[in-house]
Amino acid sequence: MAAPSKTVQDGRTGIVGRFDAFIGEDNSIKHALGVYGALTLYFIWFLVPILWLALSTIKPGSIIQADELIIIPSIEQITFANYEMVLTNPQFQTMFFNSIVISVSTTILTLIAGVLGAYSLSRFSYPGRKSLLIAFMATKMLPPALILIPFFIMMYTLNLVNSYTGIILAHCVRALPLALWLLKGFFDDIPEALDEAARIDGCSHLKVLYHVIVPLAKPGIAVAAFYTFVTSWNDFLFVSILSQGDSTRTLPFGLYLFQSANTVNWGATLTAATLTAIPSIVFFALVQKYIVKGLASGGMHGS
Amino acid sequence: MATPHKEQPRLQQLRQFVIEAKWFTQETWIGIGLVVPATLMMTVIIVYPTVRAIWISFHSRSFLQLDQVQWVGLANYQQLLEDPVFSQALLQTVFLTVGAVVTMYLLGLGLALLLKENLPGLGPLRSISMVSWVIPPVVIVIIWSWMLEADYGLVNLISQMFGGPNRSWFGTQAWALPLVTMLRVWKDTPFVAIALMASMQSIPEEYYEAAEIDGAGRLQKFRHITLPNIAYISMIMIVIETIAAFNSFQMIYIATGGGPVNRTEVLGTYVYQQAFQEYALGYASAVGTVMLVLLTIFTVVYIKLEDTE
Numbered sequence: 001m002a003a004p005s006k007t008v009q010d011g012r013t014g015i016v017g018r019f020d021a022f023i024g025e026d027n028s029i030k031h032a033l034g035v036y037g038a039l040t041l042y043f044i045w046f047l048v049p050i051l052w053l054a055l056s057t058i059k060p061g062s063i064i065q066a067d068e069l070i071i072i073p074s075i076e077q078i079t080f081a082n083y084e085m086v087l088t089n090p091q092f093q094t095m096f097f098n099s100i101v102i103s104v105s106t107t108i109l110t111l112i113a114g115v116l117g118a119y120s121l122s123r124f125s126y127p128g129r130k131s132l133l134i135a136f137m138a139t140k141m142l143p144p145a146l147i148l149i150p151f152f153i154m155m156y157t158l159n160l161v162n163s164y165t166g167i168i169l170a171h172c173v174r175a176l177p178l179a180l181w182l183l184k185g186f187f188d189d190i191p192e193a194l195d196e197a198a199r200i201d202g203c204s205h206l207k208v209l210y211h212v213i214v215p216l217a218k219p220g221i222a223v224a225a226f227y228t229f230v231t232s233w234n235d236f237l238f239v240s241i242l243s244q245g246d247s248t249r250t251l252p253f254g255l256y257l258f259q260s261a262n263t264v265n266w267g268a269t270l271t272a273a274t275l276t277a278i279p280s281i282v283f284f285a286l287v288q289k290y291i292v293k294g295l296a297s298g299g300m301h302g303s
Numbered sequence: 304m305a306t307p308h309k310e311q312p313r314l315q316q317l318r319q320f321v322i323e324a325k326w327f328t329q330e331t332w333i334g335i336g337l338v339v340p341a342t343l344m345m346t347v348i349i350v351y352p353t354v355r356a357i358w359i360s361f362h363s364r365s366f367l368q369l370d371q372v373q374w375v376g377l378a379n380y381q382q383l384l385e386d387p388v389f390s391q392a393l394l395q396t397v398f399l400t401v402g403a404v405v406t407m408y409l410l411g412l413g414l415a416l417l418l419k420e421n422l423p424g425l426g427p428l429r430s431i432s433m434v435s436w437v438i439p440p441v442v443i444v445i446i447w448s449w450m451l452e453a454d455y456g457l458v459n460l461i462s463q464m465f466g467g468p469n470r471s472w473f474g475t476q477a478w479a480l481p482l483v484t485m486l487r488v489w490k491d492t493p494f495v496a497i498a499l500m501a502s503m504q505s506i507p508e509e510y511y512e513a514a515e516i517d518g519a520g521r522l523q524k525f526r527h528i529t530l531p532n533i534a535y536i537s538m539i540m541i542v543i544e545t546i547a548a549f550n551s552f553q554m555i556y557i558a559t560g561g562g563p564v565n566r567t568e569v570l571g572t573y574v575y576q577q578a579f580q581e582y583a584l585g586y587a588s589a590v591g592t593v594m595l596v597l598l599t600i601f602t603v604v605y606i607k608l609e610d611t612e
Contacts, residue, residue: 035422042414046435049446049447050434050435052449053449069464113344116338117338117342124331124335126331142595143570145550145594146356146574146594147353148575149578149587153369172344205337234439236553236556237553255445259557269445269449273446276441277442280438280439
């Protein structure tokens with residue numbers, strides 16, 4: 001992921017060494033300061049809102065809604081009351097549970113269909129293979145708002161409104177095209193000689209997939225899982241239509257309802273928002289080094 | 304024993320051919336079989352509803368009485384032409400799309416150039432910069448509503464310290480659309496930046512070394528080496544982000560609901576509002592079909608681009 005460090009060549013390591021190497025090469029401390037300066041400007045716009053959100057969750061209501069600027073509350077003022085209130089709220093617990101069930105099921109289902117499909121698209125040749133690959137990607141471009149109308153009617157006729165099944169299916173299909181492309185890209189990188197050897201030894205295709213391809217493509221599968229999980233965890237559109245009550249409501253839609261109903265209690269809203277963002281961020285942290293590879297190989301397009 | 308000596312190889316050849324053909328068809332069927340689950344899901348949940356939605360757009364239909372369907376031909380489309388909110392939404396969608404994509408690309412390019420520098424501390428920044436891309440859109444809207452909240456939002460607190468205005472920014476007609484555009488830029492710029500950076504890092508170092516020997520400066524190296532080498536990924540990013548911005552729905556719906564006074568109404572929110580608040584399914588589908596037609600142009604460009612790879 002990182003550019004090959006120039007320090008390797010001259011044997012200097014560590015921050016000071018890297019800095020030296022950079023300065024030595026370009027003879028310009030001005031340039032380095034320019035880079036840091038520009039980055040600072042960008043990160044103010046980018047990180048201050050996130051930090052401000054995180055800081056606000058440990059402030060008592062009196063500070064949150066004070067009309068003077070208190071950036072960091074004093075030790076005595078720091079409170080975890082917001083967290084306690086949100087985490088012990090049964091509605092929040094139900095929504096968290098629903099979100100987990102829906103996102104995990106979506107991820108498993110998408111990965112099964114995706115791995116099988118990507119193996120087929122990567123290793124077999126049959127008429128229509130290429131058109132299929134293009135068609136999968138093209139569906140990513142359809143306006144979701146348009147699909148939603150007949151999809152809702154379909155779910156309504158099948159009695160699947162307000163069920164996990166409807167939401168999970170919608171989420172799977174939203175994530176599947178990209179997961180397929182991504183997995184195919186990673187599978188293509190595995191030398192075909194490896195699975196041919198396994199085939200000659202008498203392995204069936206599923207065995208090859210399970211014992212050869214999947215273990216070697218783990219990073220790709222991790223990225224596909226991450227992308228699918230986040231698509232499902234973050235979705236608002238489908239849940240807002242298909243979920244008609246507490247039993248299937250997930251966090252994003254619940255947050256929206258909570259926010260529009262309680263413009264007064266910012267402490268709870270911000271804390272619930274922070275807790276909603278955490279699973280995606282944690283998952284991202286786990287797979288981030290593979291994501292750049294996925295992006296570079298062209299598989300990660302579209303969001 | 305009495306079998307003629309000559310016929311044996313021919314028979315063997317035939318047998319070999321049959322085995323191979325059998326093996327080949329069997330292989331093909333396994334290949335097709337493996338892709339069936341994915342294809343089936345896509346067909347049932349995406350392709351069929353799309354066709355169905357276009358069909359619905361020629362009908363008058365309401366959520367209130369789902370079984371009452373009436374063929375109205377092009378009436379819904381005619382109504383679109385006379386609907387001032389639709390033309391406003393279309394115009395605002397174009398403004399949002401162009402504004403978001405141009406800003407996102409330029410900022411992303413700048414950020415990629417900064418982050419690819421080999422300076423201490425930039426490694427972690429590369430990862431941290433991606434956080435906004437991962438955060439749920441609802442949370443992004445809450446963060447910014449909180450930042451821009453009248454009286455005690457950070458922006459207003461700082462603005463007041465310098466004698467500036469204190470207002471509810473999302474509710475201000477002139478600011479609402481630029482602000483929802485900014486939300487998109489804030490969310491997706493890091494994604495564009497990291498993609499461009501990944502592409503920049505795959506440019507062989509020798510190109511730059513050769514250029515340096517020829518006496519090229521930073522700007523020249525950027526123009527003649529970096530830019531041509533990231534042209535392909537740039538095009539892909541621009542097309543993807545254009546499609547995504549054109550389909551914008553959730554952040555706007557949550558932030559402003561299309562208001563104030565339709566000032567942030569875009570095609571995505573208009574479809575949703577017509578379908579699920581006015582229950583005008585036929586009309587909503589007609590708006591969606593117009594989106595589909597416009598998007599098809601970009602989709603074709605995108606497929607052409609991906610195909611050359």
